[in-house]
Amino acid sequence: MDPVDTDNLVIVDALQFSNWDRELFEELRAGDLAAVHVTISYWEDARATLSHIxxxxxxxxxxxxxxxxxxxxxxxxxxxxxxxxxxxLGAQNCSPIDDELALVEVMNDLGLKIMQLTYNNQSLIGAGCYEAEDAGISRFGREAIREMNRVGMIVDLSHSAERTSLEAIELSERPVAITHANPASFHPALRNKSDRLLEALAESGGMLGFSIYPHHLKGGSDCTLGDFTAMVARTVDLMGIDRVGLGTDLCRKWGPGTLTWMRSGRWTFEPDYGEGSAERPSWPPQPSWFHTAASMPNIVTGLHAEGFSGEDLAKIMGGNWLAFFTDGFEAKG
Amino acid sequence: MDPVDTDNLVIVDALQFSNWDRELFEELRAGDLAAVHVTISYWEDARATLSHIxxxxxxxxxxxxxxxxxxxxxxxxxxxxxxxxxxxLGAQNCSPIDDELALVEVMNDLGLKIMQLTYNNQSLIGAGCYEAEDAGISRFGREAIREMNRVGMIVDLSHSAERTSLEAIELSERPVAITHANPASFHPALRNKSDRLLEALAESGGMLGFSIYPHHLKGGSDCTLGDFTAMVARTVDLMGIDRVGLGTDLCRKWGPGTLTWMRSGRWTFEPDYGEGSAERPSWPPQPSWFHTAASMPNIVTGLHAEGFSGEDLAKIMGGNWLAFFTDGFEAKG
Incomplete structure (x- = not known):
């Protein structure tokens, strides 16, 4: 039984990366998603990003x-x-702007409204979460963050390292996002975030999107809906009811070659297994309660069972992202 | 004495290429120009064009x-x-779309509203006016013209060869432009256009912009205002009063290095003198009656002396371009 009428919810998923086709768009409609943030670039430079656009x-x-x-x-x-x-449209790396500050506005004008500063590795802007050292935000990074603030392109720190993330929150004059990650206290993956970072994010008016990518979940693919919603409840206690949403990191219809591109790009000749391992290099199976975007009502049911209802549930399901994007996408100055 | 109140004219110059700065923008205002088409790329590919944008x-x-x-x-x-x-914003070549059809819309979305199919040489789309052979519009060219028609990016044939131009007029479902050239009957430069081509252009609803670049003028830099306006009158007889305007090809504040880039790009190691010569490789002096955009009232005076006044004069000075751009810049389908 679905305890909540999804017609009254504005459901927003702040990260999906899929091999989009009509069937997948129909899944978005089946899940009644009002908006989804999709990734168009991981390592692609400005020119290659134009082709994706x-x-x-x-x-x-x-x-x-x-x-x-x-x-x-x-x-x-x-x-x-x-x-x-x-x-x-969004990018999981700053590669779409090459080394050129003016490309922030150019890409924003083409509809690239969210950009990560780093993807796992050191970028021209900062350190990714898999680097051993983290020197924080670079000279170009300070310029890029200021320019993103001006044009209304949202800073995303999902794959950034801790110091880089804390400095970005401090430097940015507008709230930033971690579109898809979970608290490290829930599951200690390198991609998940410390309470310290999540508190700083919340304090600055930023947003966290909860991931359902198995490598970010306690128990991986076996994580239960109850485990997930309990984490949501604990994070609301930490960050406040207005600062969280969904960023499922749902990946659909890709083969292993795409995972290799995401993880290894052109920066290594060896396979990099990222959040996987040599034994399990491929896409992990989705949890039973979230196979596709059409599974979105299960999250509603789960949050309701966790004790969320009415206004709070609506905020988590998308109301918070709607408010955040409504302000964040506007140019200022 | 200025016989016409320019306040009532919408003055449009359909081609200038200058090293833009505040002084030059003030010259545009001094000439009371409502619009000017500026060149941002000659040989620049998609990536380099992004920097210009x-x-x-x-x-x-x-x-x-x-x-x-x-x-x-x-x-x-x-x-x-x-x-x-x-x-x-416009390009004098199809280089900004590389070899990728989808870049027509991407560049159009960034404000590139006019694009030449060729610049002097063979391009991926057609032959330029300095090629010995002209095979007409290529396979990619047919696709590009159709896509330009769809998104509302105007086809410009100023530097195209004759057959390529005639085929483009035939293939294009919307009127095209020759933004800056003169009739070859006035001055037989390779860049000027045959009566046959100008008649086909006019029949299809296209536009010719009269050039004041000395190499396109009878007598070069010594061409008189009367010579110029007499050519306008003869061309109106050929094409009709609704099909002509100005495209002065005014170039300001560039050194010889820029002329070398325009003429030789990266396609030759030898100097190509284009419309100049080894003896006179540099920028030719402007005619005495059109040094800068602020000289625009002289054209009004000259056209008035030629016998144009009222509605006809307003059409030539910019009314025709305004009507052409108003329709041409809109997306269709």
């Missing part, structure tokens, strides 16, 4: 009955009203 | 009291109302 322009034309581009918060509400899903 | 984003911010970006015809009228000049 070109591909999304075609997807928007060909599937305009299911999806619309999202440039501002109002696009999410309008998509909800029309029974469509607003697609927010 | 980034530079223009900064110019628009820093000189917002004098200039505004132009994406549609209404921007020209609004600029006129505000006492500013609307800047239309």
């Amino acid at each position: 070109g591909r999304w322009n075609r997807l928007f034309r060909e599937h305009g009955d299911l999806i619309v581009p999202c440039r501002r918060g109002a696009d999410i509400l309008e998509a909800k009203r029309q029974g469509k899903t607003a697609i927010i | 980034g530079r223009w984003n900064r110019l628009f911010r820093e000189h917002g009291d004098l200039i505004v970006p132009c994406r549609r015809g209404a921007d020209i009228l609004e600029a006129k109302r505000q006492g500013k000049t609307a800047i239309i």
Whole structure:
């Protein structure tokens, strides 16, 4: 039984990376998602990112009955009203701006509204979460954060190291996001975040999106819905009810080659297993309660069982992201 | 004495290429230009064009009291109302889209609203006016023209060869432009156009912008204002009063290195003198009656003396371009 009418929820997923086709867009609609943040680049530079944007322009034309581009918060509400899903383009690395400050605005103008500062490794801006050393935000990084603040491109720290993340929160004049990660206290993965960092994020008005990627979950693919929602409850105690949402990190329809690209890019000749291992190099199975975007009502049910209802549940399911994006996507100055 | 009140004219120059700074924007205002089409790329590929667009984003911010970006015809009228000049970004070659059809829309979304199919040489789309052979529009060219038609990016044939130009006019479902050239019957330069081509252009609803670049003028730098306006009158007889405007090809504040880039790009190790010669390789002096954009009232005076007045004069000075851009910049389908 679904205890909550999802018609009254604005459901937002702050991270999915899939090999998008019509079936997957139909899954978004089946899950009643008003908006989803999709990854278009991991290691791709400016030129390669243009091709991805070109591909999304075609997807928007060909599937305009299911999806619309999202440039501002109002696009999410309008998509909800029309029974469509607003697609927010984002990058998991700063590679789309190469080494050129002016490309922040250029990419923002093309609809790239969220950008991670680093992806696992050292970038031109800061350190990723798998680096042994973390020297914080670089000279270019300070400029890039300021420019992202100005144009309304949201800083995402999901794959950044601790010092880099704390400095970014401090340097950014606008709240930043960790679109997809969990507290390290729930599961001690390198990609999950310390309470100290999550508190600093919340204090600055930033947002955390809870991940359902098995490597971020206690018990991995066997993590129960109850384990997940209990973590949500504990994190709400830490960060406050207004500072959390979903960022499921759902990956659909990719083969192992894509995982190799995500993990190893062009920066190594050896296989890098990232959050996997040599024994289990491939995509981990999804938890039984979240196979596709169409499983989204299960999260609602779980949060309700955890004791969340009404306004609080609506905030976690997407209301907080809606408010955050509505402000964050606007240019300032 | 200025016989015409320029306040009632919407003055449009369909081609300038200058090393833009505040002084030059002030010259645009002194000439009361409502809009100017500026070149941002000659041989630059997609990536390099992004840097030029980034530079223009900064110019628009820093000189917002004098200039505004132009994406549609209404921007020209609004600029006129505000006492500013609307800047239309364009490329003199198809290099900004590399070999990728989807980049037509990407570049259009970034404000590149006019694109030449070729610049002097063979391009991926067609033949330039200095090629010995002209095989017409390529396979990619047919796709690119169709996509430009769809998104509202105007096809410009100023530096294209004859067959390529005739085929482009035939293939394009929307009127095309020759933004800056003169009739070859006036001055037989390779860059000037045959009557046959100009008639086909006019028949299809296209536009010719008259050039004041000395190499396109009878007598070169010594061409008189009367010679120029007599050519305008003869061309109106050929093409009709609605199909012509200005495209002065004014180039300001560049050194010889820029001319070398324009002429030789990266495609030759030898100097190519283009419209110049080994004896006179540098920028030719402007005619005495058109040194800068602030000289625009002289054209008004000359056209008036030639017998144009009222509605006809307003059409030539910019009304025709305004109508052409208003339709041409809109996406269709």
